[in-house]
Amino acid sequence: MLSLAIRLQPMNLVLDLGQSGARVRIDGRDSQFNLPKNSAEPIVHTLRRIFQQIPPQKFETVYLSLTGLQGTVPDIAPYGDLCHEFFSANRVAVMDDGIAAYDGAIGSRDGVVLTLGGGIVAIAGNHGRFAHADGKGPIFGDFGGGFWLGKYGLSRAISTLDGRDDATDLVTLLDAELRSYRELADTTGTDAALLCIKSAKTIIQGAESGVANAVQILNEAALHLSRTINSAWLKTNPAANDQIHISYLGGLSQSKFYSDLISTQVKRLLPSATFVPPEGNHLDGAPRVAENFPNGMKPLLAWWQR
Numbered sequence: 001m002l003s004l005a006i007r008l009q010p011m012n013l014v015l016d017l018g019q020s021g022a023r024v025r026i027d028g029r030d031s032q033f034n035l036p037k038n039s040a041e042p043i044v045h046t047l048r049r050i051f052q053q054i055p056p057q058k059f060e061t062v063y064l065s066l067t068g069l070q071g072t073v074p075d076i077a078p079y080g081d082l083c084h085e086f087f088s089a090n091r092v093a094v095m096d097d098g099i100a101a102y103d104g105a106i107g108s109r110d111g112v113v114l115t116l117g118g119g120i121v122a123i124a125g126n127h128g129r130f131a132h133a134d135g136k137g138p139i140f141g142d143f144g145g146g147f148w149l150g151k152y153g154l155s156r157a158i159s160t161l162d163g164r165d166d167a168t169d170l171v172t173l174l175d176a177e178l179r180s181y182r183e184l185a186d187t188t189g190t191d192a193a194l195l196c197i198k199s200a201k202t203i204i205q206g207a208e209s210g211v212a213n214a215v216q217i218l219n220e221a222a223l224h225l226s227r228t229i230n231s232a233w234l235k236t237n238p239a240a241n242d243q244i245h246i247s248y249l250g251g252l253s254q255s256k257f258y259s260d261l262i263s264t265q266v267k268r269l270l271p272s273a274t275f276v277p278p279e280g281n282h283l284d285g286a287p288r289v290a291e292n293f294p295n296g297m298k299p300l301l302a303w304w305q306r
Contacts, residue, residue: 011027013054014063014065015050015062015064017036017046017064019038019146019197020036021035022035035049035053037068040189044079054086058087059087059088060089061089061093062091064083064094064286067119067135068137070135073095073301079092079094079304080092091303091304093286096121096123096132096299098121099130100283101113101115101123102125103285103288103289103292104281105281107288109243110245112232112244112247113249114228114229114250117251120134121133121135122225122229124233124235126237129236131236132235143228146197147197149196150196150197153200153214153217156170157170157178158178161178169206173202173206181195201252203218204218221261223265226265229269230269243272245273246263246276247278
């Protein structure tokens, strides 16, 4: 009877949408989808395309960790209606991906979690107070994220080829990316943005191997990111003796070279900070933080119920 009871428990869906793709967790199993959030379509349209690739099934609750919300969850009715249409879901939690990252990385501890992907966002928590910094998108923010790094490096390489710069080391480093750039039909569209994001890894690899201008780009990015972390923390109105645990999530944080540059800059602003490895990720944090706040957490988290 116990095994039967376990099988009869309703399944839930957890989805994390980022600028380089999406991850889904169903019944403890994770899947990747090459369908990133981009500025060319509303988030609900991107979710519809992802949902169309998930085998039809019923979920009691859907947890949505979403990039692009810029720290404020909008009207959640379209998200709830979409999840009910595809999965007959009765409960949907819609949240800024930063708060999912925060809970996934450091749980109930106070501090700041910085997510480093195609974009960036920092969420700070301190004695139940939460604050958000950056996550403003590629045009007005996301300083130090994948798009920012790739655009910076490619722009300097392209300028060098055009006789307007002298970053020949970046031209050599980004040879494959420059070939892709020349093949773009539209240098201002979604494919161009994705090329910038993909180029970030090459910039980081170049810096790790000592390419001078790549190192310069990462040093500037680390300075921006330290200020973002500091901004998020200060927004929680901390006392002088409050503990600060700092953790990094996202694909770019896998570079120890980059993470160490960021930490060095952070220490100059927050000398008492303790750097800790993440305990989990967005898929771990999204359902946990949602259930811990059954009435929502304005403006970062809201519930839709049918």
